[in-house]
Amino acid sequence: MNELMATLAVLRHHFPLDNVALQVTDIGESVQGEYDYEENSEQHVIRISNRIPPAARDEVLCHEYAHALCSNYNGPNPDAVWGIAYSGLFTLIFGDH
Secondary structure (H helix, E strand, O other), X not given: OHHHXXXXXXXXXXXXXXXXXXXXXXXXXXXXXXXXXXXXXOEEEEEEEOOOOHHHHHXXXXXXXXXXXXXXXXXXXXXXXXXXXXXXXXXXXXXXX
């Protein structure tokens, strides 16, 4: 979990978001991660499945953090905007691919 928290710290430093909660938990057999914004606490919640290997969790974190970054986007092509955000996060953590 410490490595995952270090990755989150890097993401938040370069792409700031307030109130991000990270949980590693059982979220189902076929789900690797999920993002939700909890309005009552004004918190971005990222859940990562405890079923996936720890070595794969950073990539899921990048995926879900991209959703959090794009959560307020209401313009055209939301999937393209998410893809650009995810690409930037992935490159930051893993280098060019």
